Amino acid sequence: MKRIIYVPGKNPKPPAGEHRQQLFRCLLQGIQRIDPDTAADIETADCFSLVAWNHRFYNRAVGVDSLLPWINLLLEQESYPSSDIGAARRGKYRLARFLYQLGDMLHWIIPLIPDERIKASIQDTDRYFSNDDNIACCVRDLQKQPLREAAARGEKVLLIGHSMGSIIAYDALWELQHLEQHERCVDTLLTIGSPLGMNYVQKHLHGLRDRGSRSYPGNFRRWINISARGDLVALDASLADDFSELLEQQPVESIKDHRRDIFNHYRDSKGLNVHKSYGYLVNPVVARTIANWWQGA
Numbered sequence: 001m002k003r004i005i006y007v008p009g010k011n012p013k014p015p016a017g018e019h020r021q022q023l024f025r026c027l028l029q030g031i032q033r034i035d036p037d038t039a040a041d042i043e044t045a046d047c048f049s050l051v052a053w054n055h056r057f058y059n060r061a062v063g064v065d066s067l068l069p070w071i072n073l074l075l076e077q078e079s080y081p082s083s084d085i086g087a088a089r090r091g092k093y094r095l096a097r098f099l100y101q102l103g104d105m106l107h108w109i110i111p112l113i114p115d116e117r118i119k120a121s122i123q124d125t126d127r128y129f130s131n132d133d134n135i136a137c138c139v140r141d142l143q144k145q146p147l148r149e150a151a152a153r154g155e156k157v158l159l160i161g162h163s164m165g166s167i168i169a170y171d172a173l174w175e176l177q178h179l180e181q182h183e184r185c186v187d188t189l190l191t192i193g194s195p196l197g198m199n200y201v202q203k204h205l206h207g208l209r210d211r212g213s214r215s216y217p218g219n220f221r222r223w224i225n226i227s228a229r230g231d232l233v234a235l236d237a238s239l240a241d242d243f244s245e246l247l248e249q250q251p252v253e254s255i256k257d258h259r260r261d262i263f264n265h266y267r268d269s270k271g272l273n274v275h276k277s278y279g280y281l282v283n284p285v286v287a288r289t290i291a292n293w294w295q296g297a
Helices: 016-034 037-045 054-058 068-076 083-087 091-105 107-112 118-131 132-153 164-178 199-204 242-247 277-282 284-295
Strands: 001-006 049-050 154-161 186-192 219-226 254-258
Touching: 001 037, 001 132, 016 037, 016 049, 016 068, 016 107, 016 277, 016 284, 037 284, 054 132, 068 277, 107 154, 107 199, 118 132, 118 164, 118 199, 132 154, 154 284, 164 186, 164 199, 186 284, 219 284, 277 284
Parallel strands: 001 049, 001 154, 154 186, 186 219, 219 254
Antiparallel strands: none
């Protein structure tokens, strides 16, 4: 038995059922384009679970109707404009990246950052790490529940963490191993658009202030990280070097980064959004990674 567990990123999301439907739709479409048989197998297996933590964190949801035209556009396109490649290199991205790096290294400067999206992203992460009103513990409990259930059923698990969801996934795995003694509950950890390379994030992750084997979670077999060009949240897109000690201290086989020529073509009324989860899920590199896992590669 196989299970795909998806942990979404920050910001309010549609109601859980509708959100899951659109994410699964994008995942299947991405795999369908490269491997129709595997896409059919995954759809038939009904194996896709969503960790719906956003409503608990933000206490509100957004309507799916505002997203549907843009998701439909993404899925209907058989090819994407070459202008997207150039758009991910524009000066505005370079400036925003500089501001993000500045906020990452000098946290006190965040209130002075003029870009509200960057400021909000850092502040949401800060709220999680400060555990206001026990919010981080509640969110991690939501994450751990399906992992416990999958382990009890002996399911082979692909855990996908997008953006802030990758932080929640990482911390939850650490707690499951070091506080609850779940030594192997995930086969493959797949992070997409992840901020786990950020200096500020690494200072606050579970275990990194400990020594020896408690420094890292080791209850997964391998880790694959994928970052799209221009994705500012994945500020440091190379995680293999940052977490190299994990391989020495834990029975994890490998950590691999895919960050060259990865493009996210999701667009909405504001233009290209290279961080959006739907665009990641239809990306052929992400789709191939999921298909290979399903086939046991």
